[in-house]
Amino acid sequence: MNDFLKYLSTAPVLMTAWLSFTTVFILFINFVYPDPLVFPTF
Amino acid sequence: MKFKTSTFISKLLCFAVFSFGTFNLSVQPAHADFKNLVPCKDSPAFKKRETAAVKKLENRLKLYTPGTKEAAFLNKEIERVHSRYSRYGQSGLLCGKEGLPRIIASGQWDRANEFVIPGVMFLYITGWIGWVGRKYLRYASTQGNKSFENEIIINVPVAIKIMNSGFLWPVDAWKEFTSGDLLADDDDVTVSPR
Numbered sequence: 001m002n003d004f005l006k007y008l009s010t011a012p013v014l015m016t017a018w019l020s021f022t023t024v025f026i027l028f029i030n031f032v033y034p035d036p037l038v039f040p041t042f
Numbered sequence: 043m044k045f046k047t048s049t050f051i052s053k054l055l056c057f058a059v060f061s062f063g064t065f066n067l068s069v070q071p072a073h074a075d076f077k078n079l080v081p082c083k084d085s086p087a088f089k090k091r092e093t094a095a096v097k098k099l100e101n102r103l104k105l106y107t108p109g110t111k112e113a114a115f116l117n118k119e120i121e122r123v124h125s126r127y128s129r130y131g132q133s134g135l136l137c138g139k140e141g142l143p144r145i146i147a148s149g150q151w152d153r154a155n156e157f158v159i160p161g162v163m164f165l166y167i168t169g170w171i172g173w174v175g176r177k178y179l180r181y182a183s184t185q186g187n188k189s190f191e192n193e194i195i196i197n198v199p200v201a202i203k204i205m206n207s208g209f210l211w212p213v214d215a216w217k218e219f220t221s222g223d224l225l226a227d228d229d230d231v232t233v234s235p236r
Contacts, residue, residue, distance in 0.1 A: 009195050038145070
């Protein structure tokens with residue numbers, strides 16, 4: 001288990017996980033609120 | 043560390059130049075009048091673009107029997123075009139003669155939501171990334187013979203703690219700058235022989 005955690009902590013693996021999260025997050029924002037051109041003022 | 047006034051001033055200038063967008067909060071409004079631009083909701087060319095975009099989709103819609111998945115998709119697309127154009131119209135954007143919305147990047151406050159706010163957000167987020175990255179590298183360099191290992195195999199709990207501590211990075215950066223911790227001493231920077 002420790003070795004597996006160490007593998008998950010290596011820079012390339014963490015980078016893949018983090019960037020996947022960021023990508024999905026931005027895609028989700030664009031799905032919920034499409035075509036933003038200006039910052040919304042509520 | 044010997045204190046040299048000229049070095050300090052040059053460092054201060056450097057800092058001022060590189061942090062201009064972040065700390066310059068007293069931007070003078072440009073108050074340009076945009077005679078060539080009209081509000082999008084009053085622009086005939088803008089309306090024409092909307093009808094053209096809808097027409098294109100409706101032509102495609104004719105190819106499919108109503109009720110199919112493709113027709114539903116195209117109907118949804120038409121809806122999205124309408125909502126996009128109405129939102130652009132309502133948000134007070136200015137359009138050019140060709141009917142395309144323009145982002146006013148002059149820094150005036152009444153148009154801050156078009157460029158200034160997203161721009162400051164961009165600088166804040168990129169600054170946060172850089173700040174916490176630097177903080178982690180500095181942490182790694184204190185780990186003795188494990189300093190390289192800490193750069194390749196990330197110490198996740200420490201990294202998360204550092205990431206969470208970096209949200210006030212402009213304040214931290216200023217504090218470090220005034221205490222002389224932000225910039226490396228000239229003697230610590232390697233230069234090529236001259």
